[in-house]
Amino acid sequence: MKRVMFVCKKNSSRSQMAEGFARTLGAGKIEVSSSGLEASSVRPEAIATMDAIGIDIREQTSNALAEFKPEDYDAVVSLCGCGVSLPPEWLTREFFADWQLEDPAEKPEIFPLIRDEIKTRVSALIEKIS
Numbered sequence: 001m002k003r004v005m006f007v008c009k010k011n012s013s014r015s016q017m018a019e020g021f022a023r024t025l026g027a028g029k030i031e032v033s034s035s036g037l038e039a040s041s042v043r044p045e046a047i048a049t050m051d052a053i054g055i056d057i058r059e060q061t062s063n064a065l066a067e068f069k070p071e072d073y074d075a076v077v078s079l080c081g082c083g084v085s086l087p088p089e090w091l092t093r094e095f096f097a098d099w100q101l102e103d104p105a106e107k108p109e110i111f112p113l114i115r116d117e118i119k120t121r122v123s124a125l126i127e128k129i130s
Contacts, residue, residue, distance in 0.1 A: 001031055001130075002074040002075060002094075002129045003033075003072060003073045003074050003075070004030050004031070004032045004033070004125070004129070005032075005033050005068065005075070005076045005077070005090075006018040006019055006022070006032065006033070006077050007034065007035050007076065007077070007079070007082065008036050008078070008079045008080045008082060009036055009038070009082055009103075010037070010038055010040040010062065011034055011039060011062040011063060012036070012040045012043045013046040013104055013105050013111075014079035014101050014103070014114060014118065015034040015036065015079050015080075016034060016042050016043075016046050016057055016060055016062070017046055017114070017115050018034060018077065018079060018118050018121075018122055019032055019057070019060055020050050020057040021055065021118060021122040021123075022125075022126065025119075025122060026122070026130065029126055029130035030126060030130055033063075033068060033073075034060070034063070035063045035064060035065040035067065035068055036062060036063070036064060036065065037064075037065060037086075039062045039063050039064040041062050045104065045105075045108050046111065048111075049112055052112070053115070065087075070087070070089040070090045070092075073090075073093055074095065074129065075093060075096070075125070076091070076095070076096050076097075077097045077099060077125065078097070078099065079099050079101050079118070080099075080100065080101065080103065081098060081100040083096070094129075095128075095129055097125070101114055101117060102114060
């Protein structure tokens with residue numbers, strides 16, 4: 001089973017939603033974690049936006065990328081354009097993508113739009129790597 005790391009600046013919104021979708025849509029196909037260049041907390045808007053479509057991410061935690069080892073992952077996906085800031089060993093996994101999605105924390109009204117885009121991309125990722 002492939003292991004996927006979703007990474008973002010603070011691991012508070014986009015990477016958390018991606019983790020929630022990957023756990024739900026990729027159950028039995030992939031294993032998933034998420035992290036940030038720094039840890040923070042899961043934004044209530046991300047929880048509410050996912051809750052609205054029946055995916056509960058309340059138990060997910062915000063973790064720093066430094067807590068994980070790159071060799072434990074097959075695929076790495078940056079959701080915020082932070083790929084250029086990642087240590088090189090994270091960029092050379094079997095699969096790397098930098099999705100560069102807009103930060104909904106800056107404009108909370110776009111949370112549903114970003115959520116739906118993440119769902120589409122996570123579904124395609126699961127198909128590609130599993």
